[in-house]
Amino acid sequence: MLGAGYVGLVTGACFAELGHEVVIRDVLPERIEQLRAGEVPIYEPGLDEVLERNGDRLRFTLDVHEAVDGADFLFIAVGTPPTYSGDADLSAVWSVVDELPPELPGQPLVVMKSTVPVGTGEHVRARLDARGLTGVGYVSNPEFLAEGSAVADFMSPDRIVVGSFASEDADRVVELYKGVETEIVRTDVASAELVKLAANAFLSTRISFINEIANVCELVGADVVDVAHGVGLDRRLGPHFLRAGVGFGGSCFPKDITALKQLAGNSGYPFLLLQAVWEVNELQKRRVVAKLQKHLGSLRGRTVALLGLAFKPNTDDMREAPSRVIAYRLLAEGAEVRAWDPIARPDDLHGVELSDSVVDAVRGADAAVIVTEWPELRELATPEVREAMAQPLIVDGRNMLDPVATRAAGFLYEGIGRPRHASPAEPPARDRDRELSR
Ligand code: UDX
Secondary structure (H helix, E strand, C coil), rough: CCCHHHHHHHHHHHHCCCCCEEEEEECEEEEEEHHHHCCCCCCCCHHHHHHHHHHEEEEEEHHHHHHCCCCCEECCCCCCCEECCEEEHHHHHHHHHHHHHCCCCCCCCEEEECCCCCCCHHHHHHHHHHHHCCEEEECCCCCCCCCCCCHHHCCCCCCEEEEEECCHHHHHHHHHHHCCCCEEEEEEEHHHHHHHHHHHHHHHHHHHHHHHHHHHHHHHHHCCCHHHHHHHHHCCCCCCCCCCCCCCCCHHHHHHHHHHHHHHCCEEEEECCHHHHHHHHHHHHHHHHHHHHHHHCCCCCCCCEEEEECCCCCCCCCCCCCCHHHHHHHHHCCEEEEECCCCCCCCCCCCCEEEHHHHHHHHCCCCECCCCHHHHHHHHHHHHHHHHCCCCCCCCCCCCCHHHHHHCCCCCCEECCCCCHHHCCCCCHHHHHHHHHC
8 A cells, every 4th residue: 555644544454454464655754653653643433443453464664665565456545636727736646656666576456546637547557668567457446435434435335446457457456345345336447537536526516506505595585404305305316415514625525626627627628517616615615704794793803713623523634624714714804713623733723722622712702603513512502602602693504503492592593594593683682782891
């Protein structure tokens, strides 16, 4: 496994769980030291147990020769972040390919796990051939791991996609997954590469779609939670990825939309729908500011508590997290921003004060914004929180609280796309009085 990042670690650990011998190689010495010491460098539920249980089948190394020596499969699981132009940065893929020793006995297969533009397989094939590694096969086997459920996603996937130039190469990869019950999708390499990008682009499209429906709900007096429920019961549509909120983030969706948009554009086709999906998501994060202004007027000098920083619960990952945009927008409006997250501890959120508890974050605050649906926030509408806040305004950016119960508990409540449950812009007298005494 070349790459001990999120995908490489989870995939390597799970292959060991299936009974295979796995050597995981990374270029970061501190990462390999940590792993050798039994520490797990990322937060992923269940991963530590899988690593521990399979310790005798797993090795960690900095040395590419040690990793590939005698290997039947050479999985590439390195990062492919977007560059300034929006194209995927494949430099880590090329360094791995170029580092492979010139002689690889035993006819190993190179298997691409990283998300790459369509056409990468052809290029890797050509580079392997140019290096004299003509006997080394190539297979595209994209990952569909969602953070927080990655181990389960590997063990019980919706499908395994295997794209190959030669069917016997695909057979070998399929055999490797013995023990995992699911549908196998065999394709050519380009189609496998596109399945990954298209799946993530479609999921993102569903989210931006329901967020736009939520915005319409706010204008016409409908409730997006009920609308999504009614829509999702149509078996042709299904209930998934229809939760309206403050937008999507993470290491995959924004990157993969950009990559697909760029890929289409470079090939001469402007992918207009994805441009809209992106734009809607950018606006969605920013709409929180207007919701706060509706109640508080100018945000200058106001204190806002952001509850949740990770791009979704059960991870400490803040890559492309909506919390980043919301935090900096609020700072730009002159607000003081406090933040709480149970595990994300960013050191690059400049100007934002990190709090150790929800109550500390909301103490004296003019508003609390739920940015990530951490389970502990279900109990947010308590007397303790209401008393601690300067004004009991909750903007529920994930529609996780019950609007009626929250208002009954003495809070002003704003959800996303739930106007029937929106609070009047005028705060109740008690809060006006408090405000006058500020
Ligand atoms: C995603 C894909 O699910 C996975 O298959 C792929 O391999 C990598 O990208 P991940 O980024 O870990 O996984 O998280 P996911 O659970 O899919 O959520 C992505 C973002 O969408 C989060 O910010 C989440 O809050 C948001 N989201 C999701 C919504 O806003 N509404 C929804 O209904 C669902």
